[in-house]
Amino acid sequence: MSDRYSRQTLFAPIGFEGQRMISQKHVLLIGAGALGSGNAEVLARAGVGKLTIIDRDYVEESNLQRQQLYTEQDVIEKLPKAAAAKKRLLEINHELNIKAVIGDATPEVIEDLCREVDLILDCTDNFETRMLINDASQKHGVPWIYGACVSSYGMSLTIIPGKTPCLNCLLKKIPLQGMTCDTGGIIGPAVQMVIAHQSAEALKILVEDWEHIRQTFVSFDLWNNQYTNIKISKAKDEGCLSCGTTRTYPYLQSENRTKTAVLCGRDTVQIRPPHDTVISLETLSKQLKSLGYEIKGNPYLLSIEMAEQRMVLFQDGRALIHGTKDITHAKSVYQRILG
Amino acid sequence: MSDRYSRQTLFAPIGFEGQRMISQKHVLLIGAGALGSGNAEVLARAGVGKLTIIDRDYVEESNLQRQQLYTEQDVIEKLPKAAAAKKRLLEINHELNIKAVIGDATPEVIEDLCREVDLILDCTDNFETRMLINDASQKHGVPWIYGACVSSYGMSLTIIPGKTPCLNCLLKKIPLQGMTCDTGGIIGPAVQMVIAHQSAEALKILVEDWEHIRQTFVSFDLWNNQYTNIKISKAKDEGCLSCGTTRTYPYLQSENRTKTAVLCGRDTVQIRPPHDTVISLETLSKQLKSLGYEIKGNPYLLSIEMAEQRMVLFQDGRALIHGTKDITHAKSVYQRILG
Amino acid sequence: MNKIMLFAHLRDEAGAEYIELQAEGKTVADVKELIAEKYNLTKLDSTMSAINEEFAEDDEVIQKGDIIAFIPPVSGG
């Protein structure tokens, strides 16, 4: 298909040489939800050489409102997202080399892949995985692009090891209860806006046009007509444990990761956050009730009724997910609510 | 599918009442290229009641790089874009009422539809159609949303009759040789960015949240990290023939439209712009040559070799499209180069 | 006076796009504490701060006319 990329090679900063580079690069997409499916489609249409897509969930009805590769048939078949995405992407571009990984983005999986990819696109729904990506990116020298959205609001940041501050410089610790699509809702246009920013930066990285990389933390609110760029060069922290002079890559260490365990003889998974924390059960309860969840509780715990599971959440962030023995699924349920 | 829109009804400015409104509205999409296919997908996933899609072209290989509803199979079958879009949109949301109109967006077609639609989304590739939409919008009191992109650059404007200036207030006349994707190239992220802006404004209009409508002309360049909002309230012109006190709706008049005629006995269509104009043949020739077109010419005309047609363009904007008797197709070829 | 721009849930909680405050001489952390109390804003401890569109640490001191922005990172994707 010789004419296929003609409008893209016409674009001078890419050109024929850029197109050749794009076709030889390997991008790792972590998460195949709204941002994952959208970014995957842009990169597939742009002719990226290889895409590896990791996702632990299957396609659900509530995904169809904003996750662009999926159809009603995928919901009926309960296809894993990574597999459904691969199927559609090959219909769009059969020349593509796509690897679908159905499962959790663990440190092992990500570090392994870091040895062969040119770029990581963050399309996850939680900060634990993002901080893990951030550490792996620094350790293996692979650029990554943070993206997130909720309601009509979204943000993105491009992180180039050795050149820009990293996410740990900016956040210092994992934000607890970052707003998620399951607690704040989300509209399709906000998703598209983050995809536009992430995929533009991805193309710059793939054609190695380093001088045009955005040097700011961008955030926007499409409903309220806000758009802000924050300069971040000052944020680079030489004491940062992820990218500073003495590095421990804390989020690759197991003690800094959420613990999960199947409880013997019960259809239940227990989840423990890595650090002591205090969750405002009252606030969360109000929030979840206004979203239509059925909530019972007392000062020490909340019991949240979900479609197929029941989650009991304690003040210290520990939770029991009743109704499943699947650790990956239980973690997914937990992080959808707590981010 | 009761859970389908749960993340959208969670978004407070929409809610259940907004979702009900969206499901009862009719949107007219003019053009099913990059912006058309993308906006159609966002609105289909959001659950819009009815979509009417007008397009005169069929799916070509060079579309696949950025036009998100289409696949390689559509190219092989040379499906009309409106039909291919409808097919995919129904896979995404079978509850949707979609009407595909394969043909030119003439004043008659647009004015007829204006009587039943709540919103017009501009997804065309030329200013003649945009000015026509602008006049029809004012005459029938239907809001419309301008969107356009080329290279890594794009722009959008929301026009609400009686409340905002119209496109004719801002431009005064049809810009000649506005840059097109065929002359300047285009990257997928720029398309996504315009879609994000157009579809966000569309949702506001569908839920009748007038106070959150963006009051600015937005333009951006994703590769060069620019984003600008221009306030436009001052631009409202009471002398404007489209929206002022004395209105003639000039672009609904046939004398202001491009004339086409099949030349008897020859496989050729003649195209005439509505007004006298002077095209810089030298500049255009350079531009087209750098894009790989084979060009011959002299001070009076250019001869441009295309895949299946040859276009001879005179200094006054008149052109002969050799190799077709199809008026709609010939106009499409002409406007792709001249905008 | 200083303008304090609010984003995402902070905007919703305060019911305003920005608030005005005499913040000259105060640190970013002081301002966070002040507005958390006055406007019932939550999760300010994990919110990113900027002064005049530049990233700012909690101990940075605010000058006359500075515009402060609080940008809470979100998780959704």
Add this chain to the structure above:
Amino acid sequence: MNKIMLFAHLRDEAGAEYIELQAEGKTVADVKELIAEKYNLTKLDSTMSAINEEFAEDDEVIQKGDIIAFIPPVSGG
């Protein structure tokens, strides 16, 4: 001095995101003519103009320190 921001093909033609010019007292039309000649910029007659992020007509007079932007409308879609 005045800063003149350039977008799209104007930026490419000038080879710069902005140019600086003494434009005080001149009209928008004057500036268009001036830069068309000096930087070989094309299609300025159908380019939208803004002064300090507000839409401006061709006959508007530029004040000291005003930032002017030229935004060429594009057709692609």
